Amino acid sequence: AQSVTQLDSQVPVFEEAPVELRCNYSSSVSVYLFWYVQYPNQGLQLLLKYLSGSTLVESINGFEAEFNKSQTSFHLRKPSVHISDTAEYFCAVRTSNTGKLIFGQGTTLQVKP
Amino acid sequence: DVKVTQSSRYLVKRTGEKVFLECVQDMDHENMFWYRQDPGLGLRLIYFSYDVKMKEKGDIPEGYSVSREKKERFSLILESASTNQTSMYLCASSLWGSGRASYEQYFGPGTRLTVT
Numbered sequence: 471a472q473s474v475t476q477l478d479s480q481v482p483v484f485e486e487a488p489v490e491l492r493c494n495y496s497s498s499v500s501v502y503l504f505w506y507v508q509y510p511n512q513g514l515q516l517l518l519k520y521l522s523g524s525t526l527v528e529s530i531n532g533f534e535a536e537f538n539k540s541q542t543s544f545h546l547r548k549p550s551v552h553i554s555d556t557a558e559y560f561c562a563v564r565t566s567n568t569g570k571l572i573f574g575q576g577t578t579l580q581v582k583p
Numbered sequence: 584d585v586k587v588t589q590s591s592r593y594l595v596k597r598t599g600e601k602v603f604l605e606c607v608q609d610m611d612h613e614n615m616f617w618y619r620q621d622p623g624l625g626l627r628l629i630y631f632s633y634d635v636k637m638k639e640k641g642d643i644p645e646g647y648s649v650s651r652e653k654k655e656r657f658s659l660i661l662e663s664a665s666t667n668q669t670s671m672y673l674c675a676s677s678l679w680g681s682g683r684a685s686y687e688q689y690f691g692p693g694t695r696l697t698v699t
Binding site for chain 2: 474476479502504506511512513514515516519521560564569570571573574575576
């Protein structure tokens with residue numbers, strides 16, 4: 471069975487500092503990996519995804535994530551965060567033979583001035 | 584622009600009431616999903632539907648049922664609401680199939696349900 475573990479429930483950082491949100495998954499088949507973001511009082515939005523090809527994927531607002539098959543990880547990073555990045559971030563995995571997503575527990579990123 | 588709407592942002596119901604949560608998407612997507620979001624537990628799949636009148640149980644279907652009479656609308660029903668069903672409910676939709684376009688799920692804004 472597939473599962474996703476987000477290792478930190480809360481990550482407090484100061485504005486302009488770098489951040490890493492960790493995500494590990496377990497699966498015996500090929501996977502597709504996603505990071506979703508949920509801003510306060512909103513639904514989830516896709517931030518970035520890994521389907522195939524380059525293991526480093528980027529979003530339009532400066533986040534990046536690297537697929538590491540040997541470590542079964544898909545950590546999310548940003549070199550310099552802004553106050554507006556304060557949100558909850560969810561890692562998710564989709565197996566190649568089903569349309570369902572399995573989500574991690576979520577990580578709350580709190581950016582302080 | 585892609586849009587998934589949910590009938591209510593906030594809902595307060597009493598124990599034992601029958602509750603309907605409605606979700607509508609305008610993208611002609613085949614797949615629709617209902618999730619429950621609780622702190623520390625992430626999103627858990629309640630039910631999903633891959634076609635009109637078709638449904639499949641997710642990970643936590645107990646106490647819930649669903650209805651999909653039209654392609655664009657997917658309803659979640661709490662037959663007899665209980666306090667442990669107090670939660671945020673999120674609806675999502677996606678294309679059907681194995682093509683890359685089917686991989687992304689689009690989410691509604693959520694309904695925060697409180698059962699007292």
